[in-house]
Amino acid sequence: MKSPVYLDDHATTRVDPRVLEAMLPYFTEKFGNAASRGHAFGWVADKAVERAREQVAAAIGAQAAEVVFTSGATESDNLAIKGALEAYTQRGDHVVTVTTEHKAVLDTCQHLERTGRARVTYVAPRPDGLVDLDAVAAAIEPRTVLVAVMAANNEVGVLQPLEDLGALCRSREVLFFTDAAQAAGKVPIDVEAQRIDLLALSGHKVYGPKGVGALFVRRRAPRVRLGAQQHGGGHERGMRSGTLDVPGIVGLGVALDLARREQAEEALRVARLRDRLWAGLKARVPGVRLNGHAERRLPGNLNVTFRGVQGEALMNAARDVAVSSGAACSSADNEPSHVLRALGLPDEEVVGSIRFGLGRFTTEEEVDFAVDHVARGVERLREVSGAAADYHEGR
Numbered sequence: 001m002k003s004p005v006y007l008d009d010h011a012t013t014r015v016d017p018r019v020l021e022a023m024l025p026y027f028t029e030k031f032g033n034a035a036s037r038g039h040a041f042g043w044v045a046d047k048a049v050e051r052a053r054e055q056v057a058a059a060i061g062a063q064a065a066e067v068v069f070t071s072g073a074t075e076s077d078n079l080a081i082k083g084a085l086e087a088y089t090q091r092g093d094h095v096v097t098v099t100t101e102h103k104a105v106l107d108t109c110q111h112l113e114r115t116g117r118a119r120v121t122y123v124a125p126r127p128d129g130l131v132d133l134d135a136v137a138a139a140i141e142p143r144t145v146l147v148a149v150m151a152a153n154n155e156v157g158v159l160q161p162l163e164d165l166g167a168l169c170r171s172r173e174v175l176f177f178t179d180a181a182q183a184a185g186k187v188p189i190d191v192e193a194q195r196i197d198l199l200a201l202s203g204h205k206v207y208g209p210k211g212v213g214a215l216f217v218r219r220r221a222p223r224v225r226l227g228a229q230q231h232g233g234g235h236e237r238g239m240r241s242g243t244l245d246v247p248g249i250v251g252l253g254v255a256l257d258l259a260r261r262e263q264a265e266e267a268l269r270v271a272r273l274r275d276r277l278w279a280g281l282k283a284r285v286p287g288v289r290l291n292g293h294a295e296r297r298l299p300g301n302l303n304v305t306f307r308g309v310q311g312e313a314l315m316n317a318a319r320d321v322a323v324s325s326g327a328a329c330s331s332a333d334n335e336p337s338h339v340l341r342a343l344g345l346p347d348e349e350v351v352g353s354i355r356f357g358l359g360r361f362t363t364e365e366e367v368d369f370a371v372d373h374v375a376r377g378v379e380r381l382r383e384v385s386g387a388a389a390d391y392h393e394g395r
């Protein structure tokens with residue numbers, strides 16, 4: 001086993017070797033531009049893109065023509081929300097979302113508010129992270145265009161009730177958008193059964209490459225319109241101009257195809273490893289608590305609070321285990337986790353929280369290594385702070 005051990009699959013995942021292998025020819029001999037309609041180089045690239053479109057569609061129960069390729073889930077989130085507001089100005093100007101959404105959704109909403117293009121209602125989740133259907137229903141107004149609720153949370157892994165939300169939105173005739181960057185390929189998704197109108201996903205969260213993603217845009221019942229956010233050439237049915245990243249798109253397609261085939265079996269295996277991690281931590285570390293709903297969560301997610309410990313200090317003390325801390329979970333901004341705060345954790349517990357992300361390449365050996373290192377790290381930190389005895393009594 002090599003260390004450090006990677007347990008941060010919500011941040012990004014390793015590219016599956018089968019994905020990489022499928023991509024490679026599209027950098028070299030099959031380098032054509034998919035928009036070159038006049039020669040074989042273009043046709044080969046276009047054929048590969050259309051095959052990937054079918055693979056992405058199949059993974060979410062959609063039609064190929066409903067898939068728009070983008071640079072990732074951030075762009076897909078922006079396109080879905082800004083594009084819908086732009087296309088449906090007649091219908092309204094209001095968005096309903098949840099305080100635990102990804103920053104790609106929340107920052108987009110805040111930008112639209114600041115520029116006077118939308119009004120936004122931010123619904124708070126329950127303490128277990130699940131969104132209350134009645135709260136969402138109550139937030140919908142006559143001028144609501146769109147409800148944006150993520151499929152799986154990137155910090156606490158909580159799975160939102162997509163089918164109920166979809167049924168609610170359909171009955172109220174508002175669009176239902178879900179950011180499924182963490183959920184796609186990890187849990188079953190069916191845009192028909194779940195009545196999803198717009199869905200964002202990303203390659204690098206599902207063992208595909210970084211910098212490529214997709215937006216599902218429903219074509220029938222209802223036919224969803226979007227204002228393009230990037231102009232220049234009319235690629236992707238005019239919704240997203242720009243030369244397509246053919247190798248990346250091929251990788252995204254294969255990644256989702258593999259996930260679709262292997263998801264059920266993989267979810268069981270990954271959940272077993274996650275449960276082993278949680279059992280190990282509970283056995284070794286007093287004063288540890290789970291964040292988010294215990295069952296309705298991603299198979300590979302474990303988010304815990306170690307009372308009396310700073311997550312950053314713990315990451316330093318257990319440096320051979322790569323995880324994320326609640327002190328700076330959402331990547332670039334280095335702010336304490338808005339998700340854990342929204343679940344009602346006080347700041348001292350937010351900064352004592354650690355997110356573990358397990359996945360396709362995680363081994364039992366790595367889990368045991370992580371339990372041991374983290375347990376010893378917590379112990380050391382509590383000894384230094386003189387708090388160790390408190391937690392041994394109170395467990």
Ligand SMILES: *Cc1c(COP(=O)(O)O)cnc(C)c1O
Pocket residue numbers: 010071072073074075102104150152153154179180181182201202203204205211212213
């Ligand atoms: C990672 C992630 C994103 C951003 O995806 P990129 O492809 O990195 O832009 C958006 N939403 C969620 C839930 C994510 O986990």
